[in-house]
Amino acid sequence: MGDSCEFCNTPGGPVLWQNDLCRVVRVDEPDYPGFCRVILKRHAREMSDLDQAERDGLMAVVFAVEEAIRATMRADKMNLASLGNMTPHVHWHVIPRFRDDRHYPTPVWAAPQRESAVPDERRQRADRLSQALLERLGK
Amino acid sequence: MGDSCEFCNTPGGPVLWQNDLCRVVRVDEPDYPGFCRVILKRHAREMSDLDQAERDGLMAVVFAVEEAIRATMRADKMNLASLGNMTPHVHWHVIPRFRDDRHYPTPVWAAPQRESAVPDERRQRADRLSQALLERLGK
Numbered sequence: 001m002g003d004s005c006e007f008c009n010t011p012g013g014p015v016l017w018q019n020d021l022c023r024v025v026r027v028d029e030p031d032y033p034g035f036c037r038v039i040l041k042r043h044a045r046e047m048s049d050l051d052q053a054e055r056d057g058l059m060a061v062v063f064a065v066e067e068a069i070r071a072t073m074r075a076d077k078m079n080l081a082s083l084g085n086m087t088p089h090v091h092w093h094v095i096p097r098f099r100d101d102r103h104y105p106t107p108v109w110a111a112p113q114r115e116s117a118v119p120d121e122r123r124q125r126a127d128r129l130s131q132a133l134l135e136r137l138g139k
Numbered sequence: 140m141g142d143s144c145e146f147c148n149t150p151g152g153p154v155l156w157q158n159d160l161c162r163v164v165r166v167d168e169p170d171y172p173g174f175c176r177v178i179l180k181r182h183a184r185e186m187s188d189l190d191q192a193e194r195d196g197l198m199a200v201v202f203a204v205e206e207a208i209r210a211t212m213r214a215d216k217m218n219l220a221s222l223g224n225m226t227p228h229v230h231w232h233v234i235p236r237f238r239d240d241r242h243y244p245t246p247v248w249a250a251p252q253r254e255s256a257v258p259d260e261r262r263q264r265a266d267r268l269s270q271a272l273l274e275r276l277g278k
Contacts, residue, residue: 046217048205059198066187077227078185081220085236085244088216097224105224109246 007039007089017133021057024065024133026126031102031116032095033126034073038062040090047082047090058090061137065094068132073125079107098122146178146228156272160196163204163272165265170241170255171234172265173212177201179229186221186229197229200276204233207271212264218246237261 006012013025016036027035038061044050050058066078075096082092097104102116145151152164155175166174177200183189189197205217214235221231236243241255 046205046209047219048202048209048217055198055202056195059194063187063194066185070185070187077222077224078187079220079222079224080186081218081222081246083216083218083220083246085216085218085246107220107222107224107246107248109249111250 005043005089006087007091008043012037012039012091016130017137019061019137021054022061024061026129027093031118032108033118033123034069034075034096034129036065036069036094036129038065038092038094044090045084045088050090058092062092062094064136065092065133068129068136069094069096072128072132073122076104081107144182144228145226146230147182151176151178151230155269156276158196158200158276160193161200163200165268166232170257171247172257172262173208173214173235173268175204175208175233175268177204177231177233183229184223184227189229197231201231201233203275204231204272207268207275208233208235211267211271212261215243220246 011025013027015023015025017024022038022040025037025039027037029035040058047055069075070078073096076099077097079095079097080092095108102112102114103110104113106113150164152166154162154164156163161177161179164176164178166176168174179197186194209217212235215238216236218234218236219231234247241251241253242249243252245252
């Protein structure tokens with residue numbers, strides 16, 4: 001896997017939090033402040049390739065990230081997805097959605113519904129995510 | 140919730156398996172034989188609105204469905220997603236993906252990459268899913 005896998009070779013974004021199992025990174029997507037990815041550290045393709053302790057540990061982080069994003073961003077809806085067609089290394093997208101965002105109510109991968117116009121206040125909220133993660137997940 | 144929520148008012152598809160917490164339904168999507176949804180029975184918007192026992196129970200079913208689909212469909216990749224922008228009632232999409240499917244390698248919600256041409260053999264495999272779920276999840 002190592003040589004060709006993006007998530008084996010790069011962090012995949014600025015790291016907001018990590019433990020031995022996984023890291024939480026900020027996704028650089030101007031339309032979606034607050035968008036995070038939770039990336040498994042070891043290489044595995046599918047959730048069902050993980051043992052029970054790994055599944056439980058990873059999902060606990062995913063749901064803590066959801067809670068931190070909800071508390072920080074005040075999203076209208078949260079979206080969770082583990083796809084990996086392009087990068088088949090287990091990772092979760094955790095995405096705050098807003099009624100006025102570029103794709104709402106369709107998934108962020110669908111055709112845009114409107115021009116993006118992210119309020120400054122929403123970008124400022126995203127700056128507090130790192131602290132909100134620390135409060136939920138510890139150091 | 141009740142009156143206006145699709146998943147409070149309808150099963151959401153033919154039920155392949157169920158317990159007190161959730162049901163697994165077949166998604167009627169000709170491009171994607173084997174596509175299942177796992178729908179929480181009670182109304183809740185977000186995974187982080189569930190208590191720990193509900194989260195654990197629901198994810199155990201989601202991952203068992205992933206395993207059943209992998210074993211039955213021999214997918215190239217599995218996709219998992221909990222979005223709910225249109226129907227904000229907790230449900231998981233569990234989707235077998237193939238290199239020749241209509242959207243691969245983009246998500247099924249993106250613009251199609253090609254005309255769909257699902258092999259008959261793939262449709263026949265999907266007919267065995269119900270049995271594969273029973274083997275993993277019991278009655």
